[in-house]
Amino acid sequence: MQKDHFEIKAKTWDSGSERVENTKSISEAILDRFTLHKEMEILDFGVGTGLLGFEIAKEVKKVYGVDTSKSMLEKLEEKNTPELSIEAICQDIIQTPLEKNFDGLISSMTLHHIEDLRAFFTVIRKNIKDNGFIAIADLESEDGTFHSDNTGVFHFGFDKDELCTIIKECGFKNIVWERINSIQKPHRDFGIFLLSAKI
Numbered sequence: 175m176q177k178d179h180f181e182i183k184a185k186t187w188d189s190g191s192e193r194v195e196n197t198k199s200i201s202e203a204i205l206d207r208f209t210l211h212k213e214m215e216i217l218d219f220g221v222g223t224g225l226l227g228f229e230i231a232k233e234v235k236k237v238y239g240v241d242t243s244k245s246m247l248e249k250l251e252e253k254n255t256p257e258l259s260i261e262a263i264c265q266d267i268i269q270t271p272l273e274k275n276f277d278g279l280i281s282s283m284t285l286h287h288i289e290d291l292r293a294f295f296t297v298i299r300k301n302i303k304d305n306g307f308i309a310i311a312d313l314e315s316e317d318g319t320f321h322s323d324n325t326g327v328f329h330f331g332f333d334k335d336e337l338c339t340i341i342k343e344c345g346f347k348n349i350v351w352e353r354i355n356s357i358q359k360p361h362r363d364f365g366i367f368l369l370s371a372k373i
């Protein structure tokens with residue numbers, strides 16, 4: 175397992191109001207685009223403390239949250255209740271794929287931490303059921319100033335055409351890219367996209 179870059183950040187992750195607002199926008203955009211229901215099992219990739227996953231968990235049968243950071247998952251598990259919970263899985267699913275299939279995969283602000291995008295999309299495609307979906311939100315192309323420390327960041331956001339080409343080549347269809355939010359920092363704004371696709 176790689177070093178836990180989120181060990182320090184996990185302690186205060188949920189107190190970032192801009193982060194909480196951004197995940198609310200992502201959750202609303204996913205709910206606008208896809209009809210979720212109580213028989214669905216959804217995988218949240220890079221679930222972190224569950225900011226997105228818990229919103230989606232209200233709408234479906236079960237959310238599984240995968241993450242490589244033990245510290246982030248510990249914070250998530252503190253938030254689990256009998257009424258609303260996420261099953262946390264601490265695993266690098268690109269190296270060691272999950273054997274389970276899901277109705278959909280959601281992800282918030284994690285893709286820029288993934289070095290080999292083709293490997294990621296090839297692996298996760300096998301974990302999505304026929305007619306299932308992916309809904310991935312992250313930064314549009316930026317100049318490397320979004321994070322104050324770029325440790326563990328492999329992409330300074332994403333170019334629409336490049337990312338859509340990769341996922342098409344990995345077997346996804348009905349690909350839609352939409353700008354759903356922007357995050358204001360003192361020096362500039364950063365666009366947030368939602369990339370949706372079907373199997």
Ligand SMILES: C[S@@+](CC[C@H](N)C(=O)[O-])C[C@H]1O[C@@H](n2cnc3c(N)ncnc32)[C@H](O)[C@@H]1O
Pocket residue numbers: 180193197219220221222223224225226240241242243246265266267268281282283284287288
């Ligand atoms: C920027 S945080 C986002 C957390 C959460 N999705 C949110 O929006 O609050 C990125 C998360 O991705 C996780 N992560 C990084 N690389 C990963 C990988 N290869 N597999 C699974 N999770 C990963 C990190 O540990 C971290 O929890």
